[in-house]
Amino acid sequence: MDSVVEKDLRSVNINKIAGIDEAGRGCGAGPVVAAGVMLSPNHKIEGLNDSKKLSAKKRDYLAELIYERAIDIQIAEAHHKEIDEINILNATKKCIKSITKRFKCNPDIFVIDGVFSFKDEYSLDKPYMTLPKGDTLSENVAAASIIAKVYRDNYMKVAAHRVYPEYSFDKHKGYLTKAHIKALYEHGPCPIHRMTFTVKGIYIKDIKHG
Numbered sequence: 001m002d003s004v005v006e007k008d009l010r011s012v013n014i015n016k017i018a019g020i021d022e023a024g025r026g027c028g029a030g031p032v033v034a035a036g037v038m039l040s041p042n043h044k045i046e047g048l049n050d051s052k053k054l055s056a057k058k059r060d061y062l063a064e065l066i067y068e069r070a071i072d073i074q075i076a077e078a079h080h081k082e083i084d085e086i087n088i089l090n091a092t093k094k095c096i097k098s099i100t101k102r103f104k105c106n107p108d109i110f111v112i113d114g115v116f117s118f119k120d121e122y123s124l125d126k127p128y129m130t131l132p133k134g135d136t137l138s139e140n141v142a143a144a145s146i147i148a149k150v151y152r153d154n155y156m157k158v159a160a161h162r163v164y165p166e167y168s169f170d171k172h173k174g175y176l177t178k179a180h181i182k183a184l185y186e187h188g189p190c191p192i193h194r195m196t197f198t199v200k201g202i203y204i205k206d207i208k209h210g
Contacts, residue, residue, distance in 0.1 A: 005138035018107035019140030023148040029174035029193045031077040034095035035148035038071045048142040050135040051149040063150040066143045074102040084196040093122040100126045113141050164190045
């Protein structure tokens with residue numbers, strides 16, 4: 001990818017750049033996961049991009065390279081209960097804040113994918129910028145998007161699917177596909193479904209009118 005952001009920042013002597021992105025905000029089950037990655041300028045990892053634009057095989061391959069070559073990687077997650085308690089937006093911001101505090105290499109700036117307002121208890125005390133479609137404009141954000149998605153997908157495919165195989169989490173990873181909604185009709189929500197987010201609206205609405 002053409003890392004526009006890194007080029008612009010380094011042109012003004014901002015060199016230690018970390019990217020942050022999340023996976024799972026739009027799911028009906030399981031955690032939301034945020035990842036932070038700082039790559040060296042000479043990482044030589046080809047093919048970094050928005051994780052959603054990559055095949056699962058390509059994401060897994062790139063994730064291995066990122067783990068091998070990154071200067072720092074941090075991961076934070078909020079599970080379904082916390083999402084239900086504070087809502088998905090605040091849960092995501094809490095994860096992002098946690099990541100900025102965990103970094104060991106003290107980045108000059110964090111580039112955060114999306115549009116967020118970090119106020120009050122979610123205020124960040126580190127330099128940062130938010131960037132819509134950052135995972136297509138920044139190699140560090142792209143790397144973070146890959147790490148977050150691979151980490152979350154692996155949890156849903158293995159741990160969640162093993163405990164709740166009737167929902168086929170290994171296939172849809174908790175996103176509300178037709179197969180997932182059909183399983184909700186048949187079995188009702190399981191303990192890792194987000195009851196105050198999308199599941200409640202879809203499941204209860206459909207049951208009432210079904």
